Amino acid sequence: MYKELNTTLRTIMTPGPVEAEPRVLRAMCTPILGQFDPEFTDIMNETMDMLRQVFRNSNQWTFPVDGTSRAGIEAVLCSIIEPEDKVLVPIYGRFGHLMVEIAERYEADVVTLETEWGNVFDPETVIREIKKVRPKIVAIVHGETSTGCMQPLKEIGEVCRELDILFVVDAVATVGGTEVKVDEWKIDAAIGGTQKCLSVPSGMAPITFNDRVEALLRERKRVERGLADPSTYQIKQLRMIRNNYFDLSQLMDYWGPTRLNHHTEATSMLYALREGLRIVLEEGLEARFARHKMHEAALIQGIQAMGLKLYGDPKCKLPVVTAITIPEGIDGEAVRSTLLRDFEIEIASSFGPLKGKIWRVGTMGYSCRKKNVLHFLGAMEAVLIRCHAKIPAGMAVQAALDVYSKAESI
Template sequence: MKTYRDLSPSPRTIMTPGPVEVDPRVLRAMSFSILGQFDPEFTDIMNETMDMIRVLFQTNNHWAFSVDGTSRSGIEAVLTSLIEPGDRVLVPIYGRFGHLLVEIAERCGADISTMEQEWGQVFDPEQVVKRIRQERPDIVAIVHGETSTGRMQPLKEIGKACRELDVLLVVDAVATVGGTKVATDEWMLDAVIGGTQKCLSVPAGMAPVTYNERAEAKILKRKRIERGLRDPQTETGWSGKGIQSNYLDLSQLQDYWSPVRLNHHTEATSMLYALREGLRLVLEEGLEQRFARHLEHEAALVAGIRAMGLTLFGDPDCKMPMVTCVNIPDGVDGESVRAMLLHEFGIEIASSFGALKGKIWRIGTMGYSCNKKNVLHLLGALEAALLRHRVPVHIGAASQAALDVYRRKANTYE
């Protein structure tokens, strides 16, 4: 019989736009004893998690909970629960993940219209507002932070217009929540989806979501109980009118997270422990302090990249604080550089998609991975890898430029 070695993954410095390194305190939380999903201790943990998700999304929404599955499960849960066949859905696209929203909406039978912006740019909000006024869609679905291009779309004006015109606004904030401001109530966002594996520094496997009474009204309109079937606690007979998924049906999931405790599925116990601890750490640090930390390390990384002699991709005015896109120098095999960083230095950065594949590297400074040690380690390793690839970088300049940023911040050497 074949034998297998002990599992021992190599230690990595993960500087991608997700997943990222996980805080050891989160990993510790995942090792705690399993509780039954209706044990009062466990339902208390669920309630605490809901409270913290509200703070994370800066909302007073009643509904704020997690969907079991990676961040895409949250996106699918929201869209499939809201979109009825024939609904008019507008998707402004400025990167890869806008196309994902289109695909999911198509599967729901939506009547879809799109508007596209060149990758590396975002929309002037007035462009989107004008299109909304022209088309009067039922739903607008948009990405807040596009990790494929490192750009972040302003949402406040779009949210205001949607509210005035009674249009539901659904936002993919998977890459931004926990790393920069996502003001659900202030920006009048109707439903927002987050992810655990990015700025929250929790393993992939849950998707925090929140939605308001406007969205809930549409979800509940689709909920029904088949006539003649037994107690809904048996699950039998519960379905959403036209909702394709049972597992991702928000009308049932919200009953699971409510005092009703509908036995919809078995909760992912250890992942919920991880999410609760990750959220606790976010709130312990403080949202504003956490946002400032992401900006500080972004500034150090950008200063180092530029000092090295490399250039950045995309419009700097709409750059995501937690993703930096670097143009690969002409004639350089970007995958060879990435492989050297991984195998010689234990650092992982990302390539990109579509028309940008092979043209840019994407470097993430997210959550627990967003720290001074990682930034300086990456800059030194990238300089060495580029020298090995015969790229004429400014030797030693990158780390010094980053240290200057840190020195200005601290106003003294540590």
């Protein structure tokens, strides 16, 4: 028989999953309510309302999909892509490839634009490609955790709207940690993540989409067998969404006033998301973004003070993920496992072309706090000295403390 769960209390400085807010963890202990219990449908509505505030939009259709972040991305893409649809995906890291991967599985005609990992696109480059390709959909990542870069979106969104193209944004890494303005940037559908800057466990994917997307979904709608009136049941809906679980037209009937049975909402995860959103809104979005920027500054000063180099173009740095170039002669994985074993700190490695070349340090949500930044800097210095790296001792934590002193004196 396996023992009672008794885990080590890690300091999680990865780009997710990060430490969950203690209040969020406690909210999950709340006893179960039935999914159509009026108390529960109130909780659903409140969560939708708070999500709208976090996404900065007024879209009726703003709710979580019951699955991890990529479930939200797939729900959006599969619900709007029809075979042969032209989809343009500008790629600047791993998660751009994921969008291509998903779009291809729904038989899209995918056109990609690539730039070196560690950079983003000049919006003009993307706009030129949009005008050339004239896709039905442009899908792009806002914050690439694989590289620590963030793509400006506003100009691209404006051109998409002008040309009547649907603009889909993966904001999994950014929502709740840095500005994501769905309405202002003319984003038609966005996907957020729970286990990153919202500090809610993984397992739900908040999404939002506007009436332009809704119109398309209504054209493709098919009511589920077993719920539909048999006499009027549409057997032939040739454009039907090639997925049941992620069919957003059905999810609208579940989250909207119709309350048509679809899945059984993930009760405890919804409690968690509701509490996470309450915490975000209590702190206030502006204050929260400023907090993330402050800890990022302290982290960067500390890293540079110990002589490490940041990876990627600083002009497009994602404020919540800091990529560090692994110094010549240092085994990045050995450093990571020593950090975990001796200091109980988790940081991340990377994928694809950056595998073995960078470490990635997240400062997201509840993990983004002074204690964590200082503990990480002290530990990293100690581990590097232990590995005989030639770095100045004692500087990193001091540099970070300087940033904090200045911030606290304002």
